[in-house]
Amino acid sequence: NAGVxxxxxxxxxxxxxxxxxxxxxxxxxxxxxWYRQDPGMGLRLIHYSVGEGTTAKGEVPDGYNVSRLxxxxxxxxxxxxxxxxxxxxxxxxxYGRRQRNSPLHFGNGTRLTVT
Amino acid sequence: xxxxxxxxxxxxxxxGALVLLRCxxxxxxxxxxxxxxxxxxxxxxxxxxxxTGATLVKxxxxxxxxxxxxETSFHLxxxxxxxSDAAExxxxxxxxxxxFYFGTGTSLTVIP
Numbered sequence: 001n002a003g004v005x006x007x008x009x010x011x012x013x014x015x016x017x018x019x020x021x022x023x024x025x026x027x028x029x030x031x032x033x034w035y036r037q038d039p040g041m042g043l044r045l046i047h048y049s050v051g052e053g054t055t056a057k058g059e060v061p062d063g064y065n066v067s068r069l070x071x072x073x074x075x076x077x078x079x080x081x082x083x084x085x086x087x088x089x090x091x092x093x094x095y096g097r098r099q100r101n102s103p104l105h106f107g108n109g110t111r112l113t114v115t
Numbered sequence: 116x117x118x119x120x121x122x123x124x125x126x127x128x129x130x131g132a133l134v135l136l137r138c139x140x141x142x143x144x145x146x147x148x149x150x151x152x153x154x155x156x157x158x159x160x161x162x163x164x165x166x167t168g169a170t171l172v173k174x175x176x177x178x179x180x181x182x183x184x185x186e187t188s189f190h191l192x193x194x195x196x197x198x199s200d201a202a203e204x205x206x207x208x209x210x211x212x213x214x215f216y217f218g219t220g221t222s223l224t225v226i227p
Contacts, residue, residue, distance in 0.1 A: 004158075031213070040124065042205065042219035043159075050213065058214075090158055100212030101147045101166035106158035 002026055006091050006107035013081040013114045021076040021110050023091030031096035032074035033058075033104065034066060036087040043090065049074055050096060081114045088112070117142045119206050121218035129226045134178075134193040136221045138206035141187065146208045148189045149215075150180055153203040162204075165189060176200070201225045 004025045013019055023032065033048040045058030049068040063085060065077045074093075078085060089110045095102035122137040140146055147166050151159040163174025170182040176199075180191045189206060206218040 033215075040219060043217040045214065048214070092159075094212065097212050100209070101164065102212060103149050103161045103164055104159075104207075104215055106151075106160070108158045109156075 004091055004093055004105050004107040006089075006110050008110060009108070010111050011113070013078075013112065015082060015114060017081050018077070018079050019081065019112075020078075021089055021091075021112075023074045023076070023093075023107060024072055025074075025091075025093040025105070026072065027093060027105065028071070029093035029095055029105070030071075030098055031094045032068065033092045033094075034064070034074065034076045035090045035092065036060065037090060037109075038087050046076065046089075081112075083114045086112060086114045117146070117208050117210060117214075117216045119208050119216050119218040121204075121206055121221050123221055124219065125222045125224070127224040127226060128196045130198055131195050134191070134196045134200065134223065136191040136204050136206075136223065138180075138189045138191065138218060139187055140189060140206070140208045142208055142210055144210045146210050147212070148180075148182060149207045149209075150174065150178070150189075150191050151205045151207065152176075153205065153220075155202075159205060162191070196223075196225045198225050198227060 034046040035043040047066040052071045091107045092104040118141045120139045149164045150162040165182045173179045209215045
């Protein structure tokens with residue numbers, strides 16, 4: 001039982017390049033989330049999904065796209081990377097409304113640097 | 116709307132001293148409250164959670180938190196700090212299990 005797995009762990013991009021971050025969970029969770037973490041700002045929600053085939057915007061969605069084609073996977077895409085997207089990205093999952101007191105389970109993060 | 120405020124972005128304690136990390140929340144409906152810990156270069160791990168029932172919640176590594184509805188607080192405590200407790204701590208709230216709202220975190224330093 002691996003929990004939440006994020007790939008890659010580290011990435012360096014040049015401005016304008018694109019990339020996809022992959023998140024996989026093996027806990028049969030309905031809900032999945034993408035957060036970014038920046039110093040002094042805590043965790044900010046980028047996008048989330050309440051089920052396969054559904055996505056919704058969070059607090060800071062601009063410049064990112066997501067897809068949830070399979071229940072266990074949640075992809076975060078950057079179409080044209082900008083230095084402001086330098087951050088640590090965390091994926092998380094939970095049972096969601098099915099179990100409202102269910103905590104979030106986090107991956108170990110992806111450290112992205114955009115130069 | 117919901118929100119979380121963590122007072123003190125940095126807290127330093129001596130080894131063996133009491134740890135107190137403060138969290139106040141805002142919620143118009145009964146909340147579910149969580150404390151997470153983040154060690155360097157790792158993801159967030161659940162320390163403890165409050166759902167319903169007993170207001171004093173015990174978590175892992177000797178931490179506990181008390182839910183005080185009248186004060187809208189959920190402060191985290193540990194009687195005796197250990198060097199291994201040095202980490203970043205986050206308080207979070209949800210009411211629907213849909214969206215979670217996090218505080219900005221408190222960095223705990225333990226002085227030997």
